[in-house]
Amino acid sequence: MSYESPIRDQLVTGGKTYRDVTRDITRPLENAPSKGWWIGFSLSTLVLALWIGATTYTFLVGLGVWGLNKTVGWAFDITNFVFWVGIGHAGTLISAVLLLFRQKWRMSINRSAEAMTIFAVICAASFIVSHMGRPWVAYWPIPLPNAFGTLWVNFNSPLVWDVFAISTYFSVSLVFWYVGLIPDIATVRDRATTKARKFWYGFFAMGWTGSTRTWHRYEVISLILAGISTPLVLSVHSIVSMDFATSLVPGWHTTIFPPYFVAGAIFSGFGMVLTLLVIAREVMNYKNYITIEHLDAMAKVVMVTGTMVGMAYITEFFVAAYSGVEYEQYAFLNRAFGPYWWAYWTMMSCNLLAPQVFWSRKARTTPWFLFVMSIIVNIGMWFERFVIIVTSLHRDFLPSSWTMYTPTVIEFAILFGSFGLFFFLFFLFIKFLPSINMAEVKSIIPTHAHGDHDHGHSHDHNHDLAEKGALHGN
């Protein structure tokens, strides 16, 4: 049972009881989907179809349908990849790092943040495959024993590090998310009224009994997984950044990249969490669980990480000037004042300037404004990767090879379509799985509310407890 500080604000408002929590959170699972869900799901399915179409077309015809060329070998593809990987980071940060730091406010948002991580990594992985010239041999960078002779992977290549980083990240995130889901799935199982639901939720609940021993093990495994995940928050994007940092390309070859990318990833991840939660709390009526205080806290993170990223931008300029390397100097001048200046200044204004409004509490606590800001952050962070990748590549060492990159409609379709993939998965998630961690949220609702509500209803206490899932823990 949690300790209630008399001076801190309640993390869950509205005087919710255990029963309320269970009812509120399982409502979307147990009832026919709302109109809003249908609209959102259909739209994202349509966009997903666009993604499937554009990706299939690319696979069939070749990467020539994109706007890449002899000088700019990566553009939208890797921009999107890094963008999606970055998005994922907030989920891990919220669920793992904040768990270790015992930040209880994370409890109502960690589930969807983790789901977001998983879906974002799926989107990112799709770009790893689709950016390859021969996606049908996409498994070759994995060190598998093979029948091709003595072929092995190149452990010097950051792309191989990527393979490990992303696959580890994905599997750890998936396990962490799933383990966290088990008690809640059990709750849904126990409330199930149809055979099919009982079977499937029962299957995924893995025989959860709610005994003290299972709870104990649940806590332990959560802590262990949090411990494993925490370094991943730092390592994954550090390794992604090394795709660039270990290369020769002026504008990529920068030691500041790992911390700068991690900060950027958290920044963009929180941006995306904000986008999702501002909608979710509105659409699914979770305002008492995802409170204004949550939004406020996330806005603070956004402001801090945005400023860190901005500092990195400025540091890069300083280092370029200080290094005395003319290629490096030109690369940064070209970023800011070359033909892609608009991308650079979009990045600067979205990532460094815009988040400064969060110095004002009013800005941090106005949901519609936060939503607008979160979109701005997402745009800014997408452009950050675009700026890093394209403006560095298109004018590197030999001016004879300098050229411009112009994306094609197919690339836009794949970028846009990847949001379809993401939201398609997300809508399925909120329909079929509890999108707020009931078990944990129950641990932070005020105990007096519990007492108030249940008083005088002891005759069906057991029934109540079963309904609330309280038999399984708290």
Place this chain on the structure above:
Amino acid sequence: MENKNQYWRGLEELNKDPKFMEAKKHEFAEGIPLEEVFTEEDGGLNANRRDFLKYFGFSISAVALAACNKTPVKNVIPYIVKPENITPGNANWYASTCNACSANCSILVKTREGRPIKIEGNSESPVFKGATCGSGQASLLGLYDNERLRMPMANGSNSTWEATDKAIAEGLTAANTIRLVTGTVNSPSTLKAIAEFTSKYPKTQHIQYENNSLGSIAEASKIAYGKKVVPGYRFDLAKVIVSFGADFLGTWISPVEFTKQWVSMRKAENKNMSRHIQLESTLTLTGSNADVRYPIKPSAEGAYLVSLYNKIAALAGAPALGTMPTVELPLDGISTTANELWAAKGSSLVVCGTNNVDYQLLVHAINNLLGNNGTTVDFKNYSNQHYSDDAAFEAFAKEVEAGSVDAVIFYNVNPVYSYSNGAKLAEGIKKIKLSIASNTNLDETSSVCKYQTPDSHYLESWNDNEPKAGYVTFTQPTISTVFDTRQMQESLLRWAGNSASYYDYMKANYGSMSKDSWNQAIHDGFMVSEVAASTVTFNANLSETVAPAYNAYTNNKTKLELKLYSKIGVRDGAHGHNPWLQELPDPISKVCWDNYAVISNATAKDLKVADGDLINITAKSGKIEALPVLVQPGQPNNVIAVAIGYGRTAGGKSGLNVGKNAYPLQTGSSIEITAEKAAGEYELAQTQTHHTIEGRALIKEASLNEYNKDAKAGNHDHHKALKENGNLLTLWAERDSKGHRWAMAVDMNKCTGCGACVVSCNAENNVPVVGRQEVLNSREMHWIRIDRYYRFHNKDNNNITKENEYKLEATGVDFENVSVTFQPMMCQQCGHAPCESVCPVLATVHSSEGLNHMAYNRCVGTRYCANNCPYKVRRFNWFKYRDNSQFDFHFNNDLGRMVINPDVTVRSRGVMEKCSFCVQRIQAGKLKAKLENRTIVDGDVKTACQQSCPADAIIFGDINDEKSEVRKHFQNDRSFFLLEEYNVQPSVAYMTKVRNVNEDLAGAPHGAAKHEDHKSEKEVEHHS
């Protein structure tokens, strides 16, 4: 002998122990527990239902999986009777003669299993010395042109040779006037065949015609010396070269021969480089290699020639020409030029590229005054190349128009396309009773003729050519005719009633030769004979030339003029349907697949146009509409230059509607035009879009003076780096450098930028053609490219500084006056290759011989290597370029694919590729040495680019071989590595460009301002 001795294995055997005898019957003494295995309950054969399902399921899925891998059936049909001399896998080489243009270079043709797959220069030839140009290299593809005429045609339908010959012979007999219009014919046997034809049909007149005529040179020779020939020019003997618009390194008369000659005088190490001054109306390849270049208007050329003549005459004590009109010529360089020429008299050379008899006469006169006849201007071994008779063709055109020609035969000419009034000529030809074209394709002229009697490709033909007097070079077939074609000489003989094969006919011409010496001559590919010495005396009145020259100048001083020029790939348009040549970037503009209006910056502003706009050009004789604009540094103001050879309307799809035909505007040496902006926009496909070098130290230059004083001039930072090289940190282990280590040196002082290497590489390495749209998308596939950089000067002829380069307008940059440097760029085969360390699947790895290999099969196509390549030499297969109708070039048809080099993989979609240093040639060289039981020696292996280079600018070899040329070049003080501060340890060294100029260059590799050393120029003038 039978062995009677008895042997036994042991006592058991000797004693015939029954136990042993029983055991002996079994192969395995211990016995095999078969029974057990088969009766055991779970492993036994008595499988239960579950086991049956397991085995069944496994077998079905195994078979299904195995069947998934569809292995295509490909038939390899071996020779039933192996032809003599053909061993599959081994190349055969035949000496022959290139017929891509009438320069007729001696070549070697490489054949594999009976297919010609590569053309190389014949290095034994004393005239051509073993090099080729881009057009020559690409002419190979003409053999495999899917659109060649496949059989004779009569009146638009397919026919047979018998029927066609019969009809033609009847027509010729009935004809009263017969005209045989050919290109340059310098083949003695062909001339004899023509003579035989003419004697059979005495009403025949033979007219030689060239698309881009230089007939005025021979005409002027006739006036001046009484010999209607083009003299042989000797740039290898010329210390001072003055060229009035003659692009002799690129397209003029015999560019390979001239490049070889020119470059022999451009060796910086000789301390005494030739001085090359170019006055021209558009920036040509030759102009871009000149030491001094004056942009002039075409109309001013005559006046400058007169002025130069007069200045030299003054020095020679000869009378000046007529009275000097009182016009001020803007160029004061003429007097310097005259002084320099005079100082080098006897070993100087003046040439002029304009087809104007007056100008050519003046050139002859100047060379005569300078005493160059007999040295640099050779009337003994005169040239038979590029000969045409303009007056005769004009007369022919009038006859056709008047309808007074009964029969016409076209051979290897396309006047309907290239004559200034081609449309009218076509109308006339249609009315001629008997019109025959023997062109290989159904081109513009061919398609208006009644009969098409397709000539065979020269690689299918016999011939002898005499490009230079006393030098006969033979053509021998390297493949039997691909289609039912017949070489034109044989057609002429048939029509003349001679049934001999052309080979016998030709051989009979050399009847005095023994069989052995004949075979030797065919084997060698050429034959040299002594020509009687010839002295010429100049005898012409030049006074007539003065007034027109000055009038042209004064009348056109402020007017807009048109300059027609030919581009190095497509040249006069004869090869317009050759995709290799269309995709060869113009050396200067780097544009592929188009011609365009070349306009100076100032004139573009006057006309209010910019790159990407279209203009209409109107001359008296016609107009070109909607021509794209290209603002070109180095272009003189008020001159618009347009390339001929484009805008083909027939003859092959690759040339169709590519660019606009400028021939209709060709009416004289100076063409007055008006131009105005047209509606619309058009983007030109350029392989290099950023023109300046941004002040980077990628190119190193020195003036000859500086170089003579200090061999390291301009290259000090490299030598400093060499000293400090030990301090460079590296993450990677130093590679073992035992055995071979292949390396290349590129002498930027020699490279003219002609692009022969590019086409040669395309042919050798099966580089796909990607077409205009993909070049626009910056996706050309060339493994070697030639980077071209300009150096700008301001109005005071000072270099523009790096800082000022960003604001070109403000610094008063002189856009007419630029220096050009070419830098061939191929894979640098880095020792510490940045591409290798980033490939996730080890598809690009280092060989023990210092090569950076590319394993296409392993490539997954992440393109990380290309991103990390500082030289950007890697090329990605964005599409499948073969069997793809989107890329309808030679890789899209079976015939075109016959050009594929079987030693080089054709890359599939989605993999990276790049220059391999012609690894297949290295392997072949090593194998050959091994078979001959010797070590490989320098020169055994030549890369394709090196072999075709007419300037010998590329040197390849084993750096570990102490005697190798490449090692010597690496140790040369001029050598440096590109981006060497990155310590990627390239295997390609570049060598400082040395210009024979008076200004200091070495101090300004970054384009920093350096004031011209006026003193030294004065000194030079005094010297001269």
